[in-house]
Amino acid sequence: MSTETLSAALEREHREIDGGIEEYAAGLEAGAEPDHDAADPAPLRRAMEGLRRHIYLEEEFIFPPLKASGLMMPVFVMLREHGELWDAMSGLDDLLATGANASVIQTACQDLLLRLDAHNSKEEPVIYPQADAQLSDEATARLHDFLADGRMPDGWKCEKATR
Ligand SMILES: [Fe+2]
Ligand SMILES: [Fe+2]
Numbered sequence: 001m002s003t004e005t006l007s008a009a010l011e012r013e014h015r016e017i018d019g020g021i022e023e024y025a026a027g028l029e030a031g032a033e034p035d036h037d038a039a040d041p042a043p044l045r046r047a048m049e050g051l052r053r054h055i056y057l058e059e060e061f062i063f064p065p066l067k068a069s070g071l072m073m074p075v076f077v078m079l080r081e082h083g084e085l086w087d088a089m090s091g092l093d094d095l096l097a098t099g100a101n102a103s104v105i106q107t108a109c110q111d112l113l114l115r116l117d118a119h120n121s122k123e124e125p126v127i128y129p130q131a132d133a134q135l136s137d138e139a140t141a142r143l144h145d146f147l148a149d150g151r152m153p154d155g156w157k158c159e160k161a162t163r
Contacts, residue, residue: 006062006140007128009147013054014120018113020047025109028102041096044109048089051116055082056152059159061143062131069134074126081119083160088112090163 020043027039059082067075088111095105135143 004144005132006135006143007124007132009144010054010058010128010131011120011124013050013147014116014124017047017051017054018116020044020050021109021113021116025106025113028106028109031102039102044092044096048092051085051089052156053150053152055086055158056156057143057146057150058082061139061146062127062135065134065139066127066130069130071127071130074122078119078123078127079159081115082158083162085112085115085119086158086161087163088115090161 024039024041024044024047027043031039059079063075063078088108092105092108092112095108
């Protein structure tokens with residue numbers, strides 16, 4: 001069993017997701033210079049897949065027990081922001097699919113990073129310490145397993161996604 005706290009594992013996932021988006025955005029910038037290939041969208045796609053799974057595990061396994069323990073308002077804010085993040089990712093998928101130009105995609109990546117920063121900077125100090133304190137050992141172990149190799153069900157959408 002992992003001795004790492006849930007919050008440490010979840011915060012690491014935040015950094016990995018940010019890192020993938022940043023890597024892709026940096027590649028877009030390099031692509032604007034002569035003799036550079038267009039940025040490979042693989043790091044962005046991987047980061048968005050990771051973010052969707054991260055949102056899934058929070059909404060399905062972490063928020064419900066915290067809500068039940070009285071943390072209604074902070075959880076409500078997190079759910080609303082997840083919906084905005086989800087919609088921003090759908091917008092980025094559309095831009096990639098239609099071959100939008102690099103500066104438009106760059107702006108959308110920066111927007112997603114700003115939203116993530118605003119979200120994570122509340123979630124990490126307010127929500128995660130409560131998850132560490134309140135989830136049972138069994139629930140915590142299950143979440144560590146999910147973080148290692150769990151999959152989001154096909155077609156799952158977060159509660160407040162509008163698309
Ligand atoms: Fe979140
Ligand atoms: Fe999170």
